[in-house]
Amino acid sequence: GAGVSQSPSNKVTEKGKDVELRCDPISGHTALYWYRQSLGQGLEFLIYFQGNSAPDKSGLPSDRFSAERTGGSVSTLTIQRTQQEDSAVYLCASSPMGTGGAEAFFGQGTRLTVV
């Protein structure tokens, strides 16, 4: 079957605009993760979904960031009023049950550039 799919692969946006990043996880995977990868910052955890609920949102850097997941499948990460420091690669991953019991499979990422 298909792997984790993210769209768009690249996004250039103007400072102050809102952006939406999409993640299609592997079918049947109940756990979904968003990470951010910036130069010099490594891989930062943003949010974790189990089904449609998000038991851990501790990594969202500000209230400009939000995410939702519908139907236990597709997830959207929204960044409002983008800032230059939001420029990064945003990675989505899914897992059959969560990384306390199984590995996570990653998408190719969305490279966000805020100009």
Next chain:
Amino acid sequence: AQSVTQPDIHITVSEGASLELRCNYSYGATPYLFWYVQSPGQGLQLLLKYFSGDTLVQGIKGFEAEFKRSQSSFNLRKPSVHWSDAAEYFCAVGAMAAGNKLTFGGGTRVLVKP
């Protein structure tokens, strides 16, 4: 809270030589441990994982890793490196008790000399 340390930011190795990447973790119980590889412009690919059982685990591309509880380590090794192994390698720990969050080390970038 769980944490992962990869002490080496960069490693340069000659093609055909052996490679060892260090990983130390901090977690109160037995964690689930992973090594991922990221080639330039690519996502993360799982090399191997440790959940329980035999502490020496085999992965793809000829990699292996050994879990040493006494040293809180999960070092990655390859006996003979190929030029295609040039990439960034990430060690990670996941734990259900920690909310299933996957925590990554800072990564080690491997350069392979011909």
